[in-house]
Amino acid sequence: MSDKQLLHLVIGGELSDVGPNAVEFKDLSKVEFVGAYPDYDAARKAWKAAAQRTVDNAHMRYFVIHAHRLLDPAKD
Secondary structure: OOOOOOOEEEEEEEEOOOOOOOOOEOOHHHOEEEEEEOOHHHHHHHHHHHHHHOOOOOOEEEEEEOHHHHHOOOOO
16 A cells, blocks of 8 residues: 555446446435545455445446545646
């Protein structure tokens, strides 16, 4: 793990369309916040675990958000 914290968020939920580029949640009130992580590796592990839990539902998708880029986009 890196000494520098690079905040990553993992969220997921059921999408309204399962097209290859669709990223619109069916119901925003049901979006799952998996967690906040200090680096990409930890976030990826959480993303993978969440995705594997819902592998039988083709409409479910989980995403890693690089929040550190949103907080200070000039630094990245």
